[in-house]
Amino acid sequence: MGDTITKPAAPIEKEHYFSLSFVLSRVLNSGVIMSIEKNDHELKGLEKAIAKLTNTKHVSLFNSFTGAVHGAFWGQDIGYGSTARLEHASEQEKKFAKWLGIQLHADSYTGIAYSTIKVDKHNLHRLEQEVRSSAVQSPVLVLDFTGLGFGPVAAVASNDELIWKKAERLKIFGAFDLQTMWTQEESEPELQPAVQFNYRLSPLVAACVKISLLRRKSSS
Amino acid sequence: MKTDFIRKPLQLPNEELVWTPLAVDGGPSIIPEDVRRTNFPIITKEDVIQMFVSIQQDGDSVVEEFQEAYRSYVGANYAIATSSGTSSLHLALVGVGVEPGDEVIVPAFTFIATAQAVVAAKAIPIFVDIDPVTYCLDPSKVEQAITSKTKAIMPVHVHGLPADLHALRQLADKHSLRLVEDASHAHSASIDGRVAGSIGDGAGQSLMADKNFPVGGEGGIAFFREKEDYQRALTFLNESGIDYRMSWIAAAFGISQLDRLPYYDAIRARNADYLTNALKETKLFSGPFVPEGYKHSYNMYRVKLSPEQLGLGDLEDYRVKHAVEQLIHAEGVFAREWQNVPIPGHLPFKNRRGFGNGYPFSLSDRQDFGYDLDRFPVTLNMLRSTLTICRELRTPIEYERIQAYALAFKKVDANPDKIRELAEQSGDLKVVYERDARLG
Numbered sequence: 001m002g003d004t005i006t007k008p009a010a011p012i013e014k015e016h017y018f019s020l021s022f023v024l025s026r027v028l029n030s031g032v033i034m035s036i037e038k039n040d041h042e043l044k045g046l047e048k049a050i051a052k053l054t055n056t057k058h059v060s061l062f063n064s065f066t067g068a069v070h071g072a073f074w075g076q077d078i079g080y081g082s083t084a085r086l087e088h089a090s091e092q093e094k095k096f097a098k099w100l101g102i103q104l105h106a107d108s109y110t111g112i113a114y115s116t117i118k119v120d121k122h123n124l125h126r127l128e129q130e131v132r133s134s135a136v137q138s139p140v141l142v143l144d145f146t147g148l149g150f151g152p153v154a155a156v157a158s159n160d161e162l163i164w165k166k167a168e169r170l171k172i173f174g175a176f177d178l179q180t181m182w183t184q185e186e187s188e189p190e191l192q193p194a195v196q197f198n199y200r201l202s203p204l205v206a207a208c209v210k211i212s213l214l215r216r217k218s219s220s
Numbered sequence: 221m222k223t224d225f226i227r228k229p230l231q232l233p234n235e236e237l238v239w240t241p242l243a244v245d246g247g248p249s250i251i252p253e254d255v256r257r258t259n260f261p262i263i264t265k266e267d268v269i270q271m272f273v274s275i276q277q278d279g280d281s282v283v284e285e286f287q288e289a290y291r292s293y294v295g296a297n298y299a300i301a302t303s304s305g306t307s308s309l310h311l312a313l314v315g316v317g318v319e320p321g322d323e324v325i326v327p328a329f330t331f332i333a334t335a336q337a338v339v340a341a342k343a344i345p346i347f348v349d350i351d352p353v354t355y356c357l358d359p360s361k362v363e364q365a366i367t368s369k370t371k372a373i374m375p376v377h378v379h380g381l382p383a384d385l386h387a388l389r390q391l392a393d394k395h396s397l398r399l400v401e402d403a404s405h406a407h408s409a410s411i412d413g414r415v416a417g418s419i420g421d422g423a424g425q426s427l428m429a430d431k432n433f434p435v436g437g438e439g440g441i442a443f444f445r446e447k448e449d450y451q452r453a454l455t456f457l458n459e460s461g462i463d464y465r466m467s468w469i470a471a472a473f474g475i476s477q478l479d480r481l482p483y484y485d486a487i488r489a490r491n492a493d494y495l496t497n498a499l500k501e502t503k504l505f506s507g508p509f510v511p512e513g514y515k516h517s518y519n520m521y522r523v524k525l526s527p528e529q530l531g532l533g534d535l536e537d538y539r540v541k542h543a544v545e546q547l548i549h550a551e552g553v554f555a556r557e558w559q560n561v562p563i564p565g566h567l568p569f570k571n572r573r574g575f576g577n578g579y580p581f582s583l584s585d586r587q588d589f590g591y592d593l594d595r596f597p598v599t600l601n602m603l604r605s606t607l608t609i610c611r612e613l614r615t616p617i618e619y620e621r622i623q624a625y626a627l628a629f630k631k632v633d634a635n636p637d638k639i640r641e642l643a644e645q646s647g648d649l650k651v652v653y654e655r656d657a658r659l660g
Contacts, residue, residue, distance in 0.1 A: 005463050008279070017275055024271050024469065028263045031224030033437045033473075034429030063303045063438060064463035079576020095461030101575055151279060151467025152303065172306060172333055177659050186567075186656040194573035195339045196332070198304035202437025204469045 004092035006065055008149040009120055019215070020208055027207045035200040036173045038182065042203035046210040047155075053213060054131050054141055056157040058164030061206065062171075065144040066096045067199035068154035072114040072140050074170045075156065075163035078102055079194075084113040087137060114140040114156075120147030124216045150208040153201055165191055172196045224263065230255045233624040238631045242638055243550035250628040251552025251621070260615035261434040262484075267476045274472035286471035287441065289478055290433075295418040296443035298450035301466040305404045305426020308440035309337030311464065312422035313372065315444055315453030316398035318343050321583035322371035326402075327357040328562040328596040329603075330376040332659055334402050335563050337424065342580040343371065344589070347564045349596045353509050355379065355522065358598070359387035366391075369584070372398040377406035377416050379608075380432070380517030381510060385411060385419050398422065404440075407433035408485045409517035416517075417443045427474060432488065432519050432614060433481050436473035439466045485517065487616035492518045495613070498626030502633035503529040504544070520558060521609045523629070530636045535643045538604040538651050543642035544632055545607060551628035558608035561657035562599045564591035593653060603652050 012020065027033060032040050047059040060075075062068040078084050080101030086093060089104060097104050115134040117123075123130060134141055141157040156167050168174035169191055179187050233250065241247025274282045283301050291299035302308040318324060320342035326334050328347040338345040348365050351358040357375040373392055375383035385399070392399040401423035403409075406416035417423040427439040444450040457464060496507030506524045510516045527533055527540040548555050563569065569591050572581040581589070593600065609625070632639070 004458070004461055005465070011278055012275060017272075021272050021275055024275075025268050026222070028267060028271070028436075028473075029224055030222040031259055033261070033434075035438055036430075063467075064465070066461060066463045077576075080574070080579040081577040092461040092463075095459065099460040099462065101579060146463075149279065150469060152463050152465050153467070172336060173659055180656060181658050181660060184655060184658065189567075192567045192571050192573070194568050194571060195575050196336050196568060197340060198306035198333060198438070198440075200304070200438055202439075202467060202470055204436045204473070205467050208469065 004090070004095065006118065006144055006146040006152070008147050009122070012149045013121070019211060023207050023211050024204060027204055033203055035203060036178060040203050042206040042210065043201060046206040049210050049213045050143065050155050050157055053127060054143070054157040056141070057159050058157070058161055060156045060164055060167040061201045062154045062156070062199045063201045064152035064199070065142070065146055065154045066092070067197065068142045068144070068156050069093060069096060069114070070100065070197070071156045071167035071170055071199065072142050073100065073102060075158070075167040076113060076140065077166070078113060085110050087112045087115065112138045114138050114142045116142045116144065118144045118147055124212065127216070145209050148209060148212050150205050153205050153209055169193045170196060171200055172198045173200060224259045226257055226259065228255050230618065230620050230624065232620050233627050235627070237627050238634055242547060242631070242635055244547055244638070249550060249552045250631060251624050253552070256552050258612050258615040258617055258621070260611055261429060261477065262616070264480070266479065267473055270472050270476035274468060274475070279468035282468040282475070283466050283471040286474045289475060290441060291443070293478060294415045294443060296423070296445070298444040298447065300442045300450070300453060301471060302440040302442060302464045303466055304438055305424060305428065305440040306333040306337050306340070307464040308426070308442040309333065309374070309402060309424030310340040311442040311453045311456070312400050312424040312444070313337060313341040313343065313374070314456045315442065315449040316372055316400055316422045317449070317452065318371050318398070320580055321369065323367060323369040324371060325362055325365050325373045327376050327378070328564055329355060329559065329599045330378065330402065330563060331404065332563055332566055332568070333404070333426070334374065334376055335569065338374070339568070339574055339580065344369070344581060344584050345569070346370070346590065347562070347596065349598045350602065351384070352598045352602065354381055354384070354511070355602060356381060356383035357388070359384050359391060362388065362391055366395050366397070370395065370397055372400050374400040374402055376402040376404070377409055379508070379520040379522055380405045380409050381508060382406060382409050382411045382416050382514055400424070404431065405519040406517050407431060407519070408481060408515070410515040412513045421445050422449055427470070430611065430614070432484065432517055434477060436467070436470035439470040439474065484616045488518045488614065491613060491617060491622040492516070492521055494622050495521065495626055499523065499629060502630055504633045505629050519614055521613045523555060523607050523609070525605050525607070530633065530639070532636060532640060532643070535640065539643040539646045539649060540639060541605060541607060542646055542649055543639045546642060547632045547635070547638065548607070548628055551631055553609065553625050553628045554612050555607040555609050557603070557652060558610060558660060560603060560652040560655055562593055562596045562653065564596070565593045565653060566657040600653055
């Protein structure tokens with residue numbers, strides 16, 4: 001696919017084969033590998049792990065970095081025809097923002113829309129420091145875990161519940177669509193869905209990211 | 221340890237159960253509560269070992285191996301593995317040349333992703349009613365919906381029955397339109413031996429875990445007939461920056477599952493045939509219609525209710541359906557509503573905010589998008605008078621379980637007075653499509 005996308009610097013290291021294979025086998029045999037299962041624990045578990053790591057109240061998971069970028073924009077009502085500021089936008093972010101119809105500008109009077117942390121094996125142990133320095137720049141954090149080697153996976157973390165709600169609304173079968181499924185009633189009609197993408201993450205991928213976060217040697 | 225192992229076997233059913241008191245009245249359920257669970261996808265040692273192998277390989281090569289294996293199975297010329305069915309449909313549409321402001325004709329009855337993929341392609345979904353027998357897009361109504369803005373027709377192989385692609389191809393050729401299949405329900409389904417996904421100019425297909433061919437949780441695949449369309453899709457990925465890649469974890473699981481797909485298909489077909497034949501022995505129920513030369517994949521199994529055949533024609537059909545739903549659930553068969561509102565009645569198509577500021581709907585000069593529900597009487601009627609078995613039949617269940625399902629329907633059919641009683645008690649029950657729209 002595109003030549004600007006995140007690729008892991010190296011394949012998964014041999015020392016992690018066993019633990020990851022064990023986790024994947026366990027999840028496979030749990031009977032729950034579908035993101036919209038009522039009794040899924042992997043996605044919720046990863047959300048909690050990221051919330052703890054970033055010291056934020058709300059986390060929304062996505063099946064790609066661009067999905068999370070979209071969620072961060074949409075969560076702040078930045079959509080087609082809007083303008084936004086990004087700090088050191090990558091080529092991919094510029095292309096994607098343009099495709100969304102969002103004009104990027106460098107006007108320093110406005111806050112940056114989100115800050116980004118690209119997570120890989122090299123910075124996994126010092127994530128807390130990276131989170132702390134990023135939090136100063138923007139209240140919305142996009143974490144790209146694709147560099148860990150499990151495939152595209154990212155998250156939006158924020159203390160603003162409304163941002164989280166709107167980001168979830170962007171996902172087909174996000175939190176609110178699922179709630180409507182179970183309750184048969186629209187719980188937040190004032191927060192209506194518009195265009196929606198399937199940005200849902202596989203619980204298997206979530207399980208691998210979660211174990212990487214939980215087992216890392218933190219240097220904070 | 222959390223496990224998907226089902227510890228308790230279902231007892232062999234017998235015909236006498238049909239005449240026992242109804243479960244809602246305290247009688248024995250046909251399928252007791254502690255043996256109702258079914259599991260799909262089925263995980264075998266092959267899946268686990270494939271995971272051990274794939275984890276040691278480069279992720280891209282695992283995805284490519286899966287992509288090539290499944291492309292070859294379907295018989296498509298080109299394929300792009302994606303993160304979801306929605307993204308695969310989006311890619312298929314962009315690939316065949318759908319551009320901002322174009323119109324794409326889709327059925328009013330489908331999963332919302334069909335129409336959202338059109339919006340993702342910055343085009344306008346134009347909804348058309350379904351055929352009352354197949355529940356797929358009705359070709360006879362499509363031509364009326366074609367305008368100078370129409371670029372493509374995207375039928376959905378609803379529940380796994382291929383849409384009438386022969387008639388739709390004729391229409392597409394007559395009006396110089398592209399034909400894109402939404403094959404998300406139709407893994408291994410075919411028309412005259414041609415597999416769904418390989419028949420249109422392009423196709424998208426979901427491979428998520430509640431599909432007949434599931435990869436590891438979430439995934440999809442786009443197919444193309446022409447190299448030019450395939451390359452247009454690849455160019456779009458590069459130019460937009462959007463990351464639609466499938467995870468290697470999902471792909472690894474797909475590699476091992478693909479080997480067993482024909483076996484699971486055969487069990488599903490066997491079970492569906494058994495149930496369809498059994499329902500013919502009832503007055504109230506009938507199973508899906510499958511035209512000559514068509515192979516249904518039975519991702520879902522929709523049961524039609526005919527209250528008039530059981531002396532219940534004086535009752536409102538949706539009340540009969542609601543009563544039957546309660547009775548059949550109590551007997552142990554989870555036949556339910558799948559979709560309750562035609563897609564044009566879902567919030568994103570009522571508000572038409574799109575990507576923001578109404579885009580791409582704002583590109584249209586239409587005053588009327590044709591999204592009012594009364595434009596889709598066949599879909600409304602179908603929603604009022606049918607129930608669907610989803611995972612419980614998608615799972616390649618044991619013979620004794622499909623026998624038990626059949627007995628449960630026969631037992632309900634044998635109790636018209638109870639159906640009437642419950643229907644008459646349903647008071648302020650709303651018609652299904654007057655309730656909040658659910659996605660499934």
